[in-house]
Amino acid sequence: MPRLIALDLPAGDEFVANVVRAWQSGDVVLPLDQRLPIAAKTEVLARLAADVVVSANGVNTLAPERSPMLVPLTDGDALVVATSGTTGEPKGVVHTHDSLSAAARLVGRRLELSADDHWWLCIPAAHIGGFGVIARALHHRSRLSFCHAVDQSAIDAARADGATRTSVVPTLMTRHSFSEWRTVLVGGAASDALPTNAIATYGMTETAGGVVYGGITLDGVDVRIEHGEILVRTPTMARTYRHSPLPLRDGWLATGDLGEFDGNQLTVRGRRDDLIITGGVKVWPRVVEARLREHALVSDVCVVGAPDAQWGSVVVAYITTTAATPPTLEQLRSHVKETLSPSHAPQRVMVVPSIPRTTLGKVRRSELPSV
DSSP, rough: OOOOEESOOOOSSSHHHHHHHHHHOOOOOEOTTTTTTTTHHHHHHHHHHHHHEEETEEEOOOOOEEEOOOOOTTTTEEEEOOOOOOOOOOOOOEHHHHHHHHHHHHHHHTTTTTTTTTEOOOSOSSSOOOOOOOHHHHTTTTTTESSOOOOOOHHHHHHHHHHEEEOOOHHHHHHSSOTTTTTTEETTTTTTGOTTTTTEEEEEEEEEEEETTTTTOOOOOOOEEEETTTEOOOOOOOOOOOSSSEEEEETTTEEEEEEEEEETEEEEEGGGGGEEETTTEOOOHHHHHHHHHEEEEETTTEEEEEEEETTTTEEEEEEESSSSSOOHHHHHHHHHHHHHHHGGGGGGGOOOSSSOOOSSBBBBBGSSOOO
């Protein structure tokens, strides 16, 4: 049985060397998020039953308690990713060499990747978006460089060093310029909000990252809509969770996301649970958030629905601002109603010091203050 090798290392040449070494030995790697506190790392190691931890202090062999519910690792497994879920315990998603290779191959075909590329990794390698950069670079024998603190000077320095392609989270695109880059992959962003050299990708940890690029599925990937929900079938699919099988139906993964096709173009509306129905009107939070970010006094925003006796739900906006005087509710409502229907205008606004987010930029909704 392969061992599970946890890598408690920052992304860099040593990290990649340990990935390659583990794979050559037939073992499986578990990248640990370097932003997690020690207690959280310890919990991940125990829950996912790592056998060995490689850190800056050396190699430490563990003696994990094997749960009878644990799905055994098998030959061909390559990677376990601890999902960054906003609530509950993280799931260990098990990918094989075949699924990672398929992802690198299909993305390579779409983007015409080659050994001449230079990938810049600036998001955590412990998540599939970041590890996917490493997997693509290894597969195509491309140059790979790293960054741990992203600002405009780091972006410009990487480009001056020859970096041509990168993957980012949407918040980086809103704060910085990547105008000189060949390709910028952006997970979870709307295509119409991006510059021409950026591509909105849709996928998840279970699909080894993005399988829909700019609204168009990658070759070999099938997507269908069933009762409004997006279902995916792909050769990049993970084999299992660490504690249970994937909830596949004849090879199809029900994503929990709602979307629709316009011809062959997929539009992702959002998570089923995020949809706000106020006065019988469907309001998608990401549409309102995009509009509110265009307000000069709004630095960051999260939109949610709150129960309401009269309307069923009302639109609530949490905002951050650097202004001495925050924008008023009426100012924000007027701003939204310039381009969207009145139902999209927030009916409550809360000014908060910051929007709680995961390391990949997902909002931790459970940590937002009550309205």
